[in-house]
Amino acid sequence: MSERLERGLNTLRAQIDTKVKSYFSSCVHCGICAEACLFYTETRDPRYTPIYKTEPLHKVWQEEYTFWGKFAKKLGLSRSLTEADLANWEELVYDGCSMCGRCSMVCPVGIDVAYMIRKVKEGLAASDYSPEGLVGAAQRAVEIGSPMGIRLKALQAQIKHVEADTGLKIPMDVEGAEYMALLSSMEIINFPEYIEALARIFKQAGVSWTLCSEAFEATNSGLQIGNSTVAAQLLERVVAGAEKLKVKSVISPECGHAYAAIRWEGPNWIGSPYSFKVIHILELLDELQQSGRLKTSGKEAARLTFHDPCQIVRRGGVEAQPRRLLEPIAENFVEMTDHGRMNWCCGGGGGVSANERAEGLKLKAFNRKKAQLDELNVETIVTACANCRLVMEEGLEENEMDIPIIGLSELIVEYLVEDKE
Amino acid sequence: MIADFIDGPFWYFSLTVFTIGIIWKLVTIVFGKRKADLSVARGSGISGAIKTIFSRFKADKGMTPHIRLQVVAGYMFHLGLFALLFFAAPHVLFLEENFFSFEGMSFSWTPMPHWAFIIASEFAFLGLLMLWLHRVLNPVSRLISTADDHIASILTFVVMLTGCLALLESFNELRLLHRFSVELFLIYFPFSRLMHAFTFIPSRAFTGAWFGRRGISS
Numbered sequence: 001m002s003e004r005l006e007r008g009l010n011t012l013r014a015q016i017d018t019k020v021k022s023y024f025s026s027c028v029h030c031g032i033c034a035e036a037c038l039f040y041t042e043t044r045d046p047r048y049t050p051i052y053k054t055e056p057l058h059k060v061w062q063e064e065y066t067f068w069g070k071f072a073k074k075l076g077l078s079r080s081l082t083e084a085d086l087a088n089w090e091e092l093v094y095d096g097c098s099m100c101g102r103c104s105m106v107c108p109v110g111i112d113v114a115y116m117i118r119k120v121k122e123g124l125a126a127s128d129y130s131p132e133g134l135v136g137a138a139q140r141a142v143e144i145g146s147p148m149g150i151r152l153k154a155l156q157a158q159i160k161h162v163e164a165d166t167g168l169k170i171p172m173d174v175e176g177a178e179y180m181a182l183l184s185s186m187e188i189i190n191f192p193e194y195i196e197a198l199a200r201i202f203k204q205a206g207v208s209w210t211l212c213s214e215a216f217e218a219t220n221s222g223l224q225i226g227n228s229t230v231a232a233q234l235l236e237r238v239v240a241g242a243e244k245l246k247v248k249s250v251i252s253p254e255c256g257h258a259y260a261a262i263r264w265e266g267p268n269w270i271g272s273p274y275s276f277k278v279i280h281i282l283e284l285l286d287e288l289q290q291s292g293r294l295k296t297s298g299k300e301a302a303r304l305t306f307h308d309p310c311q312i313v314r315r316g317g318v319e320a321q322p323r324r325l326l327e328p329i330a331e332n333f334v335e336m337t338d339h340g341r342m343n344w345c346c347g348g349g350g351g352v353s354a355n356e357r358a359e360g361l362k363l364k365a366f367n368r369k370k371a372q373l374d375e376l377n378v379e380t381i382v383t384a385c386a387n388c389r390l391v392m393e394e395g396l397e398e399n400e401m402d403i404p405i406i407g408l409s410e411l412i413v414e415y416l417v418e419d420k421e
Numbered sequence: 422m423i424a425d426f427i428d429g430p431f432w433y434f435s436l437t438v439f440t441i442g443i444i445w446k447l448v449t450i451v452f453g454k455r456k457a458d459l460s461v462a463r464g465s466g467i468s469g470a471i472k473t474i475f476s477r478f479k480a481d482k483g484m485t486p487h488i489r490l491q492v493v494a495g496y497m498f499h500l501g502l503f504a505l506l507f508f509a510a511p512h513v514l515f516l517e518e519n520f521f522s523f524e525g526m527s528f529s530w531t532p533m534p535h536w537a538f539i540i541a542s543e544f545a546f547l548g549l550l551m552l553w554l555h556r557v558l559n560p561v562s563r564l565i566s567t568a569d570d571h572i573a574s575i576l577t578f579v580v581m582l583t584g585c586l587a588l589l590e591s592f593n594e595l596r597l598l599h600r601f602s603v604e605l606f607l608i609y610f611p612f613s614r615l616m617h618a619f620t621f622i623p624s625r626a627f628t629g630a631w632f633g634r635r636g637i638s639s
Contacts, residue, residue, distance in 0.1 A: 017453070017454050017455055017456070018449070018450050018451075018452075018453030018454055018455045019455065019627045021449070021450055021453060022450045022620050022623045022624045022627060023624055023627075025446065025450070025614075025616050025617065025620040025624075026616070026617045026620040026621050026624040027614070027617070028570065028614055028617050029556070029562060029565045029566045029567065029570050029614075030491050030495070030562065031491075031559060031561035031562040031565060032480075032484070032488050032491055034561045035484060035487040035488055036484060040561070044560075046560045046561040046563075046564040046565075047564070049561050049564065049565055051565060052564060052565050066612070067612040068569070068612060068613075104628065104639075105481065105639060106480070106481050106484050106488075107477070107628075108477055108480070108495070108621075109477070109617055109620075109621040109624050109625065110473055110474075110477050110621060110624040110625030110626070110627070110628045110629065111624055111628065112627070112628040112631060115628075115631070263460065264460045264635065265460070266460070267459035267460045267461075268456065268458060268459050268460065271459070272459065273459050273460075273461065274461075277461070278461075314637070315635070315637070316635065316637075317463055317464070317635040317636035317637045319637070337483065338483045341637060341638065341639075342481060342483055
């Protein structure tokens with residue numbers, strides 16, 4: 001057995017907990033999860049069936065935890081996991097799964113398939129069967145601090161532009177601020193409007209906030225590649241930054257997987273609860289709106305819809321907030337047929353968008369979103385994830401669909417009631 | 422001699438394997454290694470678990486048109502089998518004599534009439550047949566199905582078939598054949614996917630608790 005395979009096997013063994021045992025014991029291979037997966041529905045390739053993507057973990061479980069598996073192994077009849085299996089599943093798991101978790105919502109026996117696919121990723125990453133794009137992103141995140149290689153200087157340059165445009169000071173390293181905002185690389189480079197939106201809304205609502213020069217990046221490549229050690233290392237920077245500035249809360253930005261990492265997975269990676277609270281920007285804006293600190297005037301007349309980012313809504317629980325925020329500013333808001341916790345993914349989550357090899361498949365998977373949009377005939381799409389936004393922009397361009405996409409925070413700013421001074 | 426063996430030692434053996442196997446498996450799942458979630462919960466894991474145990478009996482509305490066959494056939498088979506198992510007249514009598522009789526007192530319930538038995542059998546057979554055909558003909562379920570799935574389907578079919586043959590109780594051999602097939606089924610049960618009949622509860626509960634903590638209805 002090669003050292004590489006052994007590493008993968010040991011990691012997969014360590015992933016088998018009581019939930020995995022229960023899930024594999026319950027699966028009757030009905031195939032219902034396939035119909036919930038956009039990589040299957042758009043390709044009709046049965047290999048993209050979600051539960052099939054867990055096969056490396058299933059093999060290890062079967063051989064080591066079941067009577068028949070152990071029996072077959074004793075007789076030399078079992079077909080153990082091989083390097084070829086890992087190589088084959090690398091494409092299925094990294095290219096053909098956006099970790100959207102829609103499959104986990106429909107399983108009749110209640111299997112959280114996405115939870116197990118995440119565990120398969122740990123095994124693949126440990127045995128170095130991960131796509132180059134994600135390996136590079138993880139390396140840059142560890143070495144430079146950002147998967148896109150963005151350094152503090154680049155952020156400072158963007159801040160300068162925002163300050164010039166708004167006339168507002170973007171607070172940096174303010175000790176004792178109530179909130180420490182995080183940003184995703186994509187927001188810094190592609191959508192600095194988000195930073196402007198934060199500055200204007202927080203100024204108006206009187207929110208005490210800051211950015212941290214040592215921990216501004218929210219993106220967590222460790223989660224995307226499936227390496228909890230890297231994920232914890234990246235997260236610890238945020239924890240250290242928040243503790244250094246003694247903030248009460250950390251704001252997760254408009255980025256799906258960043259929210260999953262910092263809000264839900266983080267404490268488990270580092271093995272202890274935080275000394276601060278984590279809040280998603282939409283939750284905070286909703287709180288401000290409910291308490292009357294965020295006031296808007298006027299309504300967007302364009303027919304618009306909201307694309308629910310999977311990690312924020314389906315697996316993050318922030319479903320009602322974006323709708324409450326849209327209600328006073330959107331005159332013609334329409335929901336997609338499948339929306340909220342059952343919305344379809346953009347196709348680029350879970351690291352798919354950072355994986356060049358998956359480009360063609362990602363665009364094919366986007367056809368599901370295209371079909372949803374075709375039904376609605378909307379003029380604008382609103383979302384709350386920079387990655388979804390980029391992936392959808394690419395998909396729309398590929399399909400020659402001229403529909404602008406805007407972040408929810410930016411849309412709110414367009415109707416924000418601001419004091420004159 | 423074979424009859425005595427099937428009605429006696431082999432019955433007790435299969436029942437013991439079945440009972441201990443299920444208890445062992447459930448205990449290892451419910452009390453097994455599981456890390457505590459250190460994130461701050463938004464909702465209740467317990468109410469999420471309870472809710473999901475029941476909510477997954479109903480297919481998602483948007484999904485239903487795509488999975489109609491599995492849903493309809495699944496319900497036909499499971500409801501039919503449940504009715505046969507607990508309400509077929511010979512089973513009610515068998516359960517009363519073997520499990521619900523204590524020191525001269527016994528407990529029983531009203532069996533279903535013959536016409537209901539016929540309908541339940543038709544439902545169960547048709548449901549099982551449709552599910553198995555779907556398993557072998559549909560590219561997705563064909564790819565993911567294992568030998569265990571087929572063995573479980575065939576064993577269940579044999580148990581149901583021998584049960585129907587034994588219904589009239591004309592020949593003791595047919596009754597023995599049914600009982601023997603049930604005993605094989607009971608022995609195979611804890612080591613197979615048939616365990617989903619019990620493990621679906623912790624599975625749904627684990628997932629429901631995970632979503633419940635996050636304030637998501639699953």
